[in-house]
Amino acid sequence: MNGILGRKIGMTSFYDADGKNVAATVIEAGPCVVTQVKTTDTDGYHAVQLGFGEKREKNTSKPLMGHFSGANTTPKKFVAEFRDFEGDKSLGDELVMDDVLAEGDLVNVIGTSKGKGFQGVVKRHGFGGVGDATHGQHNRQRSPGSIGAASYPAKVIKGMRMAGQTGNSRVKMKNLKVLKIHADENILVVKGAVPGHKGSYVIIEK
Template sequence: MFGGIGINLGMTNLFSETGESLPCTIVKIGPCYVVQIKTIEKDGYCSVQLGMIDKKEKKTTKSLQGHFKKAGILPKRKLLEFRGDFSSNFKLGDKIDASFFEEGELINIKGISKGKGFQGVVKRHNFSGVGERSHGQHNRLRAPGSIGAGSDPSRVFKGKKMAGRMGGKNVTIKNLKILKIDIDQNILIIKGSVPGNKNSYLMIKKNGTKNFRYTRK
């Protein structure tokens, strides 16, 4: 089994048997439905596309309406594609929910990290600044310092750590442990934090699953 689509509902804490407080994230998993099964013969590669959260037909294009009708399901707001040959395990319209996971299982979670805007080198790259304020230097505390490379090659190398936009990138956190599962409400309680804001979409996969593609839709 590869995984599913989840929504970050926020954080809480649980207590271990020894009384230790464990930070946890509450994730609502699905229910997801198999929208499309791609094969090498027809599409050039193998994958399974999942959809989550119903969407009104009048807000769905005609082409996408036909796409969902082939699977026999209502239009979905969020789509995610898992790479790999899972055609023998699923068929169009199959439902995937919290029952596909087990307590104590390790999973990988992928999402878009929080956007923090344009940040300096101290916050973005953990620089310590040039040094203390002295000899009239009033603006050196959080400065990046020298960035040049001398007269040879007389340029700044690409990829140098400098100020810029921070966050808003695809981030994957591996080997997160499922502490509890509520099958009735399709909720996973996962140890630790996950990428993204509250109510953001998450891509959840079991360990050993091949790479999957995140799609902004």
């Protein structure tokens, strides 16, 4: 199997096999339902779409209600597809964590990072700022400084690191080790940080 969907619960500390206290993230992973099976003949590529998390019917559009009813399941809050899905899965089948993951596996976790709003260059790009607050500097400590060139090219170069919207973007954390699995509670503990706020949905790729 290629992966599973889940929901970030939060962070904790965990003692690994060497007795070291490491930062870890707790994820509720699955169970997921196969809501669509794509084939090369009908869609041009092979993939399996999974659904996770319950959604109220009154907040679900009629086209989506038809989509989920075709898989004989309730509406799902979060859906994602996995290309070149390994194994035989049919429409409406349930996928649990034990089908995909085992302790010691390395996984990639994809999520949406926390939105920081409009931020300056010090927070957004790690600029040092002007630094020296003396010698006539006034409210310039966190300034970007000069952004242009001379009479040639007489413009701001594309890609210049400046202030702007930060966060709220798709982030993939690679090669996170699976420290612990509680299959009866659908709980997964991975080493390190995972993008997103508490309760946000994530994609776990093996």
